[in-house]
Amino acid sequence: MTTNKDKNNKAARHGNRVVHDRQGTAYELTGKLAEGGQGVVCQTQFKNVLVKIGRHPANDPRTKAWFDHMQWVSRLPLEELRIARPQTLIVRPRLGYVMELMDGLVPLTSLLEESIAAMRDGRGLQGFIDSGGLAKRLRLLQGLCSTLAKLHGRGLAYGDLSPGNIFVSRSREHAEVWLIDCDNISLLSREGGQKIHTPGYGAPEIMRGESGINSLTDSWSVGVIAFELLALLHPLKGDFVNDGESDGETAALMGGVPWVDDLDDDSNRSSTGLSRDLVLTKELQELFQRCFGTGRIDAGARPTLAEWRAGFEAAAAMLMTCGDGDGCGSSFYYNRARKCPFCDRIQDESAHLLMSHYVYAPLSELEKAEFGDQSPWIATNQRMVFGRETVELRGSPVGSVMYAESVPVCSLTLDGAGLHLEPAPGRRVALQSQRTRETHVLDRKKRLNAAIRRGDYYMLHLSDSEGMHDAWRFKW
Numbered sequence: 001m002t003t004n005k006d007k008n009n010k011a012a013r014h015g016n017r018v019v020h021d022r023q024g025t026a027y028e029l030t031g032k033l034a035e036g037g038q039g040v041v042c043q044t045q046f047k048n049v050l051v052k053i054g055r056h057p058a059n060d061p062r063t064k065a066w067f068d069h070m071q072w073v074s075r076l077p078l079e080e081l082r083i084a085r086p087q088t089l090i091v092r093p094r095l096g097y098v099m100e101l102m103d104g105l106v107p108l109t110s111l112l113e114e115s116i117a118a119m120r121d122g123r124g125l126q127g128f129i130d131s132g133g134l135a136k137r138l139r140l141l142q143g144l145c146s147t148l149a150k151l152h153g154r155g156l157a158y159g160d161l162s163p164g165n166i167f168v169s170r171s172r173e174h175a176e177v178w179l180i181d182c183d184n185i186s187l188l189s190r191e192g193g194q195k196i197h198t199p200g201y202g203a204p205e206i207m208r209g210e211s212g213i214n215s216l217t218d219s220w221s222v223g224v225i226a227f228e229l230l231a232l233l234h235p236l237k238g239d240f241v242n243d244g245e246s247d248g249e250t251a252a253l254m255g256g257v258p259w260v261d262d263l264d265d266d267s268n269r270s271s272t273g274l275s276r277d278l279v280l281t282k283e284l285q286e287l288f289q290r291c292f293g294t295g296r297i298d299a300g301a302r303p304t305l306a307e308w309r310a311g312f313e314a315a316a317a318m319l320m321t322c323g324d325g326d327g328c329g330s331s332f333y334y335n336r337a338r339k340c341p342f343c344d345r346i347q348d349e350s351a352h353l354l355m356s357h358y359v360y361a362p363l364s365e366l367e368k369a370e371f372g373d374q375s376p377w378i379a380t381n382q383r384m385v386f387g388r389e390t391v392e393l394r395g396s397p398v399g400s401v402m403y404a405e406s407v408p409v410c411s412l413t414l415d416g417a418g419l420h421l422e423p424a425p426g427r428r429v430a431l432q433s434q435r436t437r438e439t440h441v442l443d444r445k446k447r448l449n450a451a452i453r454r455g456d457y458y459m460l461h462l463s464d465s466e467g468m469h470d471a472w473r474f475k476w
Helices: 004-012 061-073 109-120 126-130 133-153 215-231 239-243 248-253 282-292 305-316 365-371
Strands: 018-021 026-028 031-035 039-043 049-054 088-092 096-100 105-107 166-169 177-179 319-321 331-333 353-360 377-386 391-394 408-415 418-423 429-433 439-442 446-449 457-461 469-475
Touching (some): 049 061, 061 088, 105 109, 133 215, 418 429
Antiparallel strands (some): 105 166, 166 177, 408 418, 418 446
């Protein structure tokens, strides 16, 4: 059996590749994982234990300021956040800190590199599909935005956000997200403060030295990462930047050049990257326009992290899966033809169910007298489609900023036997046939049999009351 003492002795034999913490534990730096503005993150001889070492010598004033800040970060309330916080401090020969990371994670950079390498090698979108396709990417982005939104809710900003310090599940099926490099976390501020950033991911105002890190600079970084991950293209590096003068990229990153999909200026369009209609919903395209269009000049116009999260949740809710057999297994946005854009396979209509969200808002007698006898049904823009996986309907619809925090009301499962509806414990819902007008109040699991699926409209009320409530319409 190998003990930590044995590992310390073995590590110590490697000379300058070894660093020590305050307790005297030796860490052998076995490989570089990521590099940022403040230092280098390395693997060690201990499984799932990482060390970040400062870029400058221990007696450098910049290192002392960073080390002091790092000790402040170690005392922050980061509980229940998926952030690898400092476990102990490295004190020699250079300063740094130790952090732990769960098994099976890789830098987000690897997903980008796998997709781009496949296109470069003539394999088209196979790398995009093999690395999880749209489904995994949207789930990762939801998780990232959820963590950052909670961090902002605690009055803190992350700062140096880039694909190199975001670690994600290696497997295609899972979508865990963890942040490392937490030493740049700061109090939310608009002026002064830290201006650390990774080239290509810092907000223009940071690049220009006009602002410290804050929630709006985090929003910009999330936008860049999300656009790269989905469209395989940096939002500011179009043909004008890539093919132009050497200082064009610097000007673009400082906000002086339109982004690749600018609505009013096409001077920096890109001939590379994936079709936006293939990887972005209209809502996501609008969020990116806010971030890189008006938000390039006016930081206040950028989406909040809650809005980013809601946009990715809404997009994920509209995904279909290309079926087994002769299908490619990829995920794609719902279309009326049910045709997979990656392999052109038409999906079986019975394998998916499309639902549209409504609000039931009956008028009072006084309102009827003033406005007339209007329909109580208000159609919203929220929709969702699901296949064989179980989905939850919550108190707020998917795509709203309150969805993630709202409580489950009813779960739905689609299989060969039919549609299974199961109210959450203590909840009651009502299923109404729009053809017969019959309404059944449900307080336990019910199945709509596959044999009666003939295209009739149903309304699933997420309440059994006559007052205002949410409802979902579908065909069965």
